[in-house]
Amino acid sequence: MHTKKLVTAVSAAIATMTAMTLAGCGHHHHGDHGEPNQAPSYLRDISVATYDGVSDDLLTGGLGASGLTAAAPAPGYADPLNPTPAELRRNAIYFNYRAIADVNPTAGYGRLYGPNVDINGVPTTGEGKIPGTEYIAYADDGSGKQNVTVMVQIPDSFDVANPCIITGASSGSRGVYGAIATSGEWGLKHKCAVAYTDKGTGTGLYTFDDDSVNLRNGVRAPRATAGKNANFMPNVSDAERAAFAAAYPGRIAFKHAHSQQNPEKDWGTHVLQSVEFALYALNDKFGEMSKDGKGRRVRFTPRNTITIGSSISNGGAAALLAAEQDRKGLITGVAVSEPQIQPRDASSYVVRQNGVPVTGQGKLLIDYSTYAALYQPCIAATAATAGRCTALAAKGLLTGTDLAAQQLDARARLRAYGWLAESDPLQATYAPINVLVAVTYTFAYGRFAPTDKVCGFTFAPVDAAGMPTSFTPAQRASSFATQNGIIGTPIYEDSVGGARAYAVGISPSSNLADQSLDGFLCLRALATGIDPVTGNKLSGNLAEQSARVRQGAAEVVANGKLNGKPALIVHGRSDTLMVVNFTSRAYLGLNAVAEGAASRLRYIEVTNGNHFDVLTSVLPQYVIPLNVYLFRALDAMMAHLRNNAALPPSQVVRTTTRPDNTVPLTEANLPPFVAAPAPANRIAVSGTTVDVPQ
Structure with missing residues (x-):
């Protein structure tokens, strides 16, 4: 006793x-x-702003939940030709939030997710504004050519007793506010700092005709005046700029495609840098002053601060790559959705669905996007725009004697290449998106200049007839806020009859309005090194360009080794852009090869989840909002890291869609992960074999 x-x-x-x-x-x-708090040497031009949570805030730009709804107009500008940095920031938050989240109430906004929904998923009567401090800087090597925008948002509610950081690398090619509706919202509500980065791809519109650029705060400036402060400027001389502007009026360049740095190869680094910036910012705000009064002391370190790598799509891939590359213990765990992750190999593991090996596991983005860019436009065609199908059939790349038969064959070819049957209803919707991806990433991986006109493509705005035009002064002035990072429309310069938007381009080889098929066959050839029509290896200039593209693609692959970190990946089975066979399923297999029994990765596959939540109200009979599951994954990861709660095992979550968008989505449509999934829903990893149920 x-x-x-x-x-x-x-x-x-x-x-x-x-x-x-x-x-x-x-x-x-x-x-x-504590050690003196010092900013990392790669950071420059750090600015700090505070927001009161009334007139302005971190999450909604002062608009509140009601100001982001589908019915709410854009905030606008007092002087559209000269918007202020504050106006640009508010509009950037407005457009980025609404581009990622479906802001229609029947889709769940304001009830299941949104600024006014609390951390327990309960709607409140408030606007969800979050007061706090915002740090912004450039991460750069000193040249001013990288100028990766990094940002840290620290809510006033930050819990110093339980410090946490959530990363928010932008999805797609978006600017630094691109993750505001995803990991940003979750982190701010949970009293965490959020570490954002635009990954070196963020909105950086350059217009040749007036030689102007975006500054970091979105304001336009002449290239010569901006200098190293420009978000992006192409590597062209004054003479080259003038000549190109004269020959190709209205053409533009943007950072992701035209920086000639292949920014994707550094996405993991950019996330890690954003975490280091967050630690610096937290110590700058909360660290105690040294006795000499000359600086703050380090209070928060990777050892006492939980950091979850998060975000969606490209941002989700960036978080996984950061975890792979982390050598300082900066990342504690990972929770991501629909990552655009590219496994370094496709043969050391096996992915099976319903016991049958899947086709196309582990393909690279440049491979499957250029393939989709051939066939999805055919699926999207009408009788009036059947040229793509007709031209593919004439080249022996499609069968069928009429449009309907040709479209069936196009769908069958995509399934045979690795798309799931669940993508069939979405293929047409994704056609213009994969076109943008194919052109943008070819330029990016090959480190091509905008003046190179690879495969005949440039970028510009177009008029109603598809003819190249120029951005208006007001459009340029607001571009930081309104653009998603891939700016303008691909222009097919080699079209019969002269340059025009790809969708109305006429190929020289067919003399048909086939949506510029010749240009996309060229992109496909660069991706594979093989002429897709003849099957012959490329030679000459095309072979050299192809080698550059494939080398760039090889630089961005993942190794699957998460260094023992716990990780949750959520992905929609109906994703028609980042197809699960190519990405998350394959990464689960690659991780099994790399980490074996030591792996702490879990994979949640959600039926009816696609790549774009904004389609929830457009295609309600096929789509549910996947962002709900990202938030649940973050909940689960934080509970695991703070309280040692068990992570959910890998599983399929089976959701229910709606007959139309007048029927409100409820929790009943979106069942949670479970601790013990039924055998019919369990995803198993045995050795290096991944088994996914039907």
Whole structure:
């Protein structure tokens, strides 16, 4: 009896001392015990702003939940030709939030997700504005050519006793506010700092005709005046610029496609840099002043701060790559959705569905996007725009004697290449998206200049007839806020009759309005090194360009080794852009090869989840909002890291869609992960074989 009391007393004393020690280490109550807080050397031009949560805030730009709804107009500008940085920021938040989340109430906005929904998923009557501090900087090597925008948002509610950071690399090619509706919203609501980065792809519109650029805050400036402060400028001389502008009026360049740096190869680094910036910002805000009053001391470190790598799509891939590359213990765990992850190989593992090996596992983005860009436009065609199908059939790349038969064959070819049957209803919708991906990433991977006109393509705005035009002064002025990072329309310069938008381009080889098929066959050839019509290897200039593209693609692949970090990947089975066979299923297999039994990766596949939540109201009979599951994954990961709660096992979650968009989505449509999935829903990894149920 007395022994038990003694043991209990000693245990309690040890626990108390341990807690005190950890508290002292975590909070550095004696400031001089910590190292001086210093900004990483790669950061420059750090700016700090505070938002009161009334007139402006971190999450909604002062608009509140009601100001982001489908019915709410854009905030606009007092002077559209000269918008202020504050106006551009507010509009950037407005457009980025609404581009990622479906803001229609029947889709769940304001009820299942949204600024006014609390961390327990309960709608409140408030606007969900979050006061706090925003740090922004450039991460650069000193040349001014990288100028990756990094941002840290610290809510006033930041919990210094339980410090946490959530990463928010932008999805797609978006600017630094691109993850505001995804990991940004979750992190801010959960009293965490959010570490954002535009990954070196963010909105950086350059217009040749007036030689102007975006500054980091979105304001336009002449290239010569901006200098190293430009978000992006192409590597062209004044003479080259003038000549190109004269020959190709209205053409533009943008950072992701035309920086000639293949930014994707550094996405993991950019996320890690954003975390280091977040730690600096937290210590700048909360660290105690040194005795000499000259600076702050380090209070928060990777050892006492939970950091979850998160985001969606390209941003989700960036978080996974950061976890792979992390050598400083910056990332504690990962929770991502629909990552555009590219496994370094496709043969060291096997992915099976319903016991049958899938086709196309682990394909690279440049491979499957250029393939989709051939066939999806045919599926989207009408009788009036059947030229793509007709031209493909004439070249032996499609069978069928009429449009309907040719479209059936196009769908069959995509399925045979690795798309799932669940993508069939969405193929037409995704056609213009894969076109943008194919052109943009060919330029990016090959490090081509905008003046190279690879495969005959440039970029420009177009008029109603598809003819190249120019951005108006007001459009240029607001471009930072309104553009998604891939700017303008691909122009097919080699079209019969002269340059025009790809969708109305006439191929020289067919003399048909085939949506510029010759140009897309060229892109396909560069992706594979093979002429898709003849089957012959490329030669000459095309072979050289293809080598550049494939080398760039090889630089961005993932190795699957998460260094023992716990990770949750959520992906929609109906994703028609980042197809699960090519991405998340394959990454699960690659991780099994890399980490084996030590792996802590879990994979959740959600039926009726596609790549774009904004389609929830457009295609309600096929689509549910996947963002709900990202938030649940973040909930699960934080519970695991803070409280050692078990992660959900890998599983398929089966959702229910709606007959139309007048029927409100409810929790019943979106069942949660479960701790013990039924055998028919369990995703199993055995050795290096991944088994996904039907």
